[in-house]
Amino acid sequence: MERSGETAINIPESNSAKHKSVPLASATTKAVPLPLPQPAWKRGVSIFDFILRVCALVAALAATATMGTTDQTLPFFTQFFQFQASYDDLPTFTFFVVANAIASGYLLLSMPFSIVTIVRPHAAGVKLLLLILDTVVMAFTTAAAAAAAAIVYLAHNGNSNTNWFAICQQFNDFCQRVSGAVVGSFIAAVILICLVVLSAVALRRH
Template identity: 60%
Template sequence: MATTDETLPFFTQHYQFYANFSDLPALTFFVVGNAIAAGLLVLSLPVSIAGIICANAAGPRLFLLVLDLVLVALTTAAASAATAIVYLAHTGSDKAHWVAICIRFDGFCEQSSGALVASFIAIVILMLMVVMAALALRKC
């Protein structure tokens, strides 16, 4: 999503239309939320390794469970906010007199939709991680 931008050619260079993810706060929240989640998952690798080495230690496993729950909430909120905006970009809103921009910015909308699908797949994987972490904590 962070590389999603498109410029429509117009009659002159002074009058061009741009679509960029940073123009919409919900899409910026989506990028930042997913970046935070990815960063925390990478930083949690040493804790995961410590939990594997010390199989009886419940502390690192409980920490990972709480961290995974927070990451599920963060990525779900970010993806949901972005989904609402991308839906409006695809369909527009007659009541609010907003036109669908995907008629013109098709590359922008395709990349945005692909990023949303990938994010929802990541949310399902994070949910599976929460279940696995809870089961591992139960065995301690």
């Protein structure tokens, strides 16, 4: 599009990087190879992509660690019960830990590929792969965060219609840690959405 005003014959952009040996026929015409302005901002986008990926990894790891180490024992007990709350009392929180651990692992493994796109801005296949996997992992992280948020809301407020009582009055410390983990997971999901949008914009003008 940006070359629509020209009338001279250009060597196609996508080939000019590989064909250093310009064919003789083009040397006789008035063709001037373009200076390839794209890699400059494309590299910037790739570096920003890498930074966002590090941030998402930190958020997902923090969410996993916070939820995974949540365990509160109340300082009183009866003959039959010792009141204790742990994340694996609720299946949703177990799913949350697993999903965020998988997301952390994926983000760690995707970093070498992100570096490849910094070094080689024309590697469209790698970018496409990252975009697709980012989308899937984003959906996974969002699902885990939303499910945990629904349970945390219930733990805080309870529900009188179904006779589910709020447990956060007793397990205050537990609830605070769990809420923090949910917030961390949502931050990771939002950063992953940004990564998908960024990849799509970078992929457009390849």
